[in-house]
Amino acid sequence: MRSFLVAISTLMLAALPWSAGADKPGPRGLVVIVNPGSGVAKLERGDAVNIFMGRYRKLPSGIVAFPIDIGDRSPEREQFYRQLVGKELAEVDSYWARLVFSGQTSPPLQVPDARTAVELVAGNRAAIAYVDRSVVDDRVKIVLELEQQR
Amino acid sequence: MNAPESVKALLPKSIVGRTTLAIIALAMLLGALFAGLAAWMLHGNEKQRLTQRLDALLSTVEKTVSVACFVKDDALAREIVAGLMSNEVVAGARIAAGGATLYEQVRPGLPASDREATLSITRPIHSPFDASERVGEIVLYASRTTLRELAWNYLRYVVFVLGLEVALMALAVSWVVYNLITRPIKGISDELHRLELRTGMRLHVPRRNEKDELGRLVSDVNALIAKLTTLIDAERRLRLEREASERRLALIFEKVDAGIFEVERNGLLHSWNPAFVRTLGPPPKPPELQVMIPAHGQLLRTLIDESLSSGTPREADLELHTPDGHTQWAELSLTPVGSTMLQGVINDITERKRAEFAAQQLASRDTLTGLLNRRGIDAGLAALFERRRHEQTLAIALMLIDLDYFKQVNDTHGHAAGDIVLKRVAEILEGAVRRSDLVARPGGDEFTVALVGVDSQAKIEQIAQDIIDEVRQPIDIGGGVQVRIGASIGIAMVGPADETAAPVLQRADEAMYAAKQAGRCCVRFASQPQTGP
Numbered sequence: 256m257r258s259f260l261v262a263i264s265t266l267m268l269a270a271l272p273w274s275a276g277a278d279k280p281g282p283r284g285l286v287v288i289v290n291p292g293s294g295v296a297k298l299e300r301g302d303a304v305n306i307f308m309g310r311y312r313k314l315p316s317g318i319v320a321f322p323i324d325i326g327d328r329s330p331e332r333e334q335f336y337r338q339l340v341g342k343e344l345a346e347v348d349s350y351w352a353r354l355v356f357s358g359q360t361s362p363p364l365q366v367p368d369a370r371t372a373v374e375l376v377a378g379n380r381a382a383i384a385y386v387d388r389s390v391v392d393d394r395v396k397i398v399l400e401l402e403q404q405r
Numbered sequence: 406m407n408a409p410e411s412v413k414a415l416l417p418k419s420i421v422g423r424t425t426l427a428i429i430a431l432a433m434l435l436g437a438l439f440a441g442l443a444a445w446m447l448h449g450n451e452k453q454r455l456t457q458r459l460d461a462l463l464s465t466v467e468k469t470v471s472v473a474c475f476v477k478d479d480a481l482a483r484e485i486v487a488g489l490m491s492n493e494v495v496a497g498a499r500i501a502a503g504g505a506t507l508y509e510q511v512r513p514g515l516p517a518s519d520r521e522a523t524l525s526i527t528r529p530i531h532s533p534f535d536a537s538e539r540v541g542e543i544v545l546y547a548s549r550t551t552l553r554e555l556a557w558n559y560l561r562y563v564v565f566v567l568g569l570e571v572a573l574m575a576l577a578v579s580w581v582v583y584n585l586i587t588r589p590i591k592g593i594s595d596e597l598h599r600l601e602l603r604t605g606m607r608l609h610v611p612r613r614n615e616k617d618e619l620g621r622l623v624s625d626v627n628a629l630i631a632k633l634t635t636l637i638d639a640e641r642r643l644r645l646e647r648e649a650s651e652r653r654l655a656l657i658f659e660k661v662d663a664g665i666f667e668v669e670r671n672g673l674l675h676s677w678n679p680a681f682v683r684t685l686g687p688p689p690k691p692p693e694l695q696v697m698i699p700a701h702g703q704l705l706r707t708l709i710d711e712s713l714s715s716g717t718p719r720e721a722d723l724e725l726h727t728p729d730g731h732t733q734w735a736e737l738s739l740t741p742v743g744s745t746m747l748q749g750v751i752n753d754i755t756e757r758k759r760a761e762f763a764a765q766q767l768a769s770r771d772t773l774t775g776l777l778n779r780r781g782i783d784a785g786l787a788a789l790f791e792r793r794r795h796e797q798t799l800a801i802a803l804m805l806i807d808l809d810y811f812k813q814v815n816d817t818h819g820h821a822a823g824d825i826v827l828k829r830v831a832e833i834l835e836g837a838v839r840r841s842d843l844v845a846r847p848g849g850d851e852f853t854v855a856l857v858g859v860d861s862q863a864k865i866e867q868i869a870q871d872i873i874d875e876v877r878q879p880i881d882i883g884g885g886v887q888v889r890i891g892a893s894i895g896i897a898m899v900g901p902a903d904e905t906a907a908p909v910l911q912r913a914d915e916a917m918y919a920a921k922q923a924g925r926c927c928v929r930f931a932s933q934p935q936t937g938p
Binding site: 309340342353354356357358 | 469472473475476477478479480481484533534535
């Protein structure tokens with residue numbers, strides 16, 4: 256029952272950006288950004304998975320990674336995990352719930368919106384986040400572009 | 406008492422008991438067989454079942470293991486293993502990621518060295534986000550003890566179920582056998598116990614058994630009873646008839662006038678009735694018939710032998726002399742029954758013999774004088790000549806006596822006077838000869854005398870002369886009247902050539918005629934025939 260509700264809400268949320276995008280432009284293409292001083296020029300997709308799913312604590316350059324999520328049920332977050340690991344948010348939350356239980360790993364920090372994420376990345380060498388290409392400015396550096404999938 | 410007998414004594418006697426026991430024994434045997442088979446099969450099967458169970462366990466935790474391996478979270482791994490260990494089947498578990506063990510736990514009592522001998526199942530773990538990336542593995546152990554325990558538990562369950570089935574089955578069979586077989590049979594048996602063999606008695610077919618084997622059994626028994634009662638009735642009737650007839654026969658045997666007896670070939674009496682005792686007196690000991698009739702022993706022997714050899718009855722009249730001097734006549738008849746036994750009838754015929762004798766007397770005697778008549782003298786002479794055939798030396802002399810002047814007496818004084826004269830002459834003649842000699846009046850005034858055993862002619866002549874002298878004496882004919890008559894006598898001696906009386910009588914007649922010619926009251930001897938001396 257619960258999984259059914261989750262699936263329904265997920266579907267509704269998933270539909271939201273497209274319907275919303277008709278009025279005001281939604282995330283057209285998500286990109287992973289880091290601080291230019293992080294020493295990371297390019298990020299492999301697998302590296303992104305490892306960092307955001309809590310497997311590796313460090314960026315390829317050796318700096319301890321500080322991943323950032325946008326919101327809890329934001330279109331960006333939903334789209335990001337779908338495109339990155341092919342999972343719905345409910346599944347991702349369930350995944351984190353297991354890890355949080357052990358207390359050794361914590362999920363990415365959640366920030367209210369993309370702008371805050373950009374601000375954080377711009378001001379922190381270890382921070383790494385995903386935002387829509389439209390909100391990227393030159394204070395941050397794009398290291399991975401996610402294709403529009405499905 | 407040896408063991409098998411004591412065991413036998415313990416075995417139930419009823420069909421219900423035996424059937425139930427047999428069912429229980431059979432079911433237990435089969436149950437043991439199946440339990441053994443199950444144990445054998447379970448031994449192989451349980452491993453598979455256990456593997457399946459471990460597999461299923463792994464499947465439930467696989468996702469979490471995947472997460473733990475992905476992030477190499479040993480705390481999560483420990484939680485998973487602890488969770489798995491809460492299942493008693495699991496004897497140990499190990500989660501490894503990236504070639505290193507994240508967490509491992511083994512139940513106490515399962516040494517590491519034994520781990521090789523236990524059942525283990527290993528499953529590779531893939532990344533939750535990339536199915537092609539292997540991030541680690543999980544190994545589950547199951548102890549053999551657990552395996553065995555599980556098998557045992559299962560076996561116990563099977564045995565329990567089988568036992569329950571056996572018990573219920575035995576109960577059901579007992580109930581069925583008791584209701585379908587024992588009770589009807591017991592009913593029939595009870596009825597048979599109370600049954601009296603009487604016409605019309607029959608067993609009742611138990612309800613619901615009319616058409617089955619029991620019904621048939623009962624109807625067969627009924628048919629048998631009917632047959633038996635018929636036979637018994639017939640037998641009883643026959644016995645009653647036979648008893649009545651035996652009583653009648655016994656009565657006849659006891660009351661009949663004829664003496665009835667059974668005698669063996671050797672003369673030993675087998676049985677006899679009162680009439681037999683009345684006729685012959687009580688039998689001696691041993692009861693030999695020949696001893697009872699000593700005078701006819703030879704005749705009895707002949708009768709018995711002839712009757713037995715010919716198979717036909719033999720009869721004889723026996724003259725018996727009672728101890729008190731009386732003469733008794735008995736008619737004996739013997740009929741063979743079997744090869745050595747004869748049935749005899751003895752009748753006292755003394756009365757009949759007497760009557761016969763009287764009749765014979767009547768026929769052969771002259772009613773006036775009581776002397777022999779013609780028939781009598783003929784028979785007597787025939788008997789004498791028959792006797793003479795055996796005794797050649799027996800001397801016989803025939804005397805013919807003709808009365809003289811009798812016609813005158815008759816004519817003068819009447820027939821009554823003549824009869825008196827004739828009677829007187831008869832007395833004279835009978836007085837003159839012996840009792841063994843024959844005296845007859847063949848007819849009229851003729852008399853014949855046969856002298857037996859006297860060969861002296863002088864003596865014969867003397868006898869004749871005495872007769873003549875006596876006859877010449879005056880005869881009182883009543884009323885004070887006396888008459889005188891005379892007698893002429895012709896005598897002939899029987900010669901060796903004389904086969905019958907006829908020629909001798911002829912010669913005597915001629916001699917008598919000669920005597921008359923000689924002047925009456927004479928005696929003349931006939932001359933002997935030429936062949937004589």
